[in-house]
Amino acid sequence: EPEVTQTPSHQVTQMGQEVILRCVPISNHLYFYWYRQILGQKVEFLVSFYNNEISEKSEIFDDQFSVERPDGSNFTLKIRSTKLEDSAMYFCASSRTQGIETQYFGPGTRLLVL
């Protein structure tokens, strides 16, 4: 069964450093998403992406964040200058279309900012 994969599984970085989180969505999916979950809190939507453009973003997704689909398979989330409060699990998801189409999630990247 096709799966969403994410790398790395864990990332430790110093405050102020740039990090890139990588995702490989399911191959025939066209819509991609990033969510995050701070320890002990709810899963929160960050951004959705379709046709090489951001479809929607939340208030959390400020200028420090960017997303890109650099090639036909990868989907990345970049945090330009990490803050302590960026420490969280980051989940990538994909779906064939938008709307009520089911989203499938990857296993997540645990980011720790020191």
Added chain:
Amino acid sequence: DAKTTQPTSMDCAEGRAANLPCNHSTISGNEYVYWYRQIHSQGPQYIIHGLKNNETNEMASLIITEDRKSSTLILPHATLRDTAVYYCIVRQSSNTGKLIFGQGTTLQVKP
């Protein structure tokens, strides 16, 4: 998207059916009920969804009341591996795609 209300936590004996309720009294006609679960900080896992008819798949059954104001997710024979946080999410068919997660119900399956 309509708001949902779920109990904070529930227990279930292994091998018994787990019935997880969800209230969505403000649901509108074009909104679907989705269930996801999250096992110990793993990525959320899709379980099932429905509009107004009851649905069943290999993982679970979804029972939606006739007025659609509430629903119940049924895991017919819960195992220890079903211990997770279960999220009931209501989504519009015209939704841009984002899922809005609440706190969910923490289901503890006990031996």
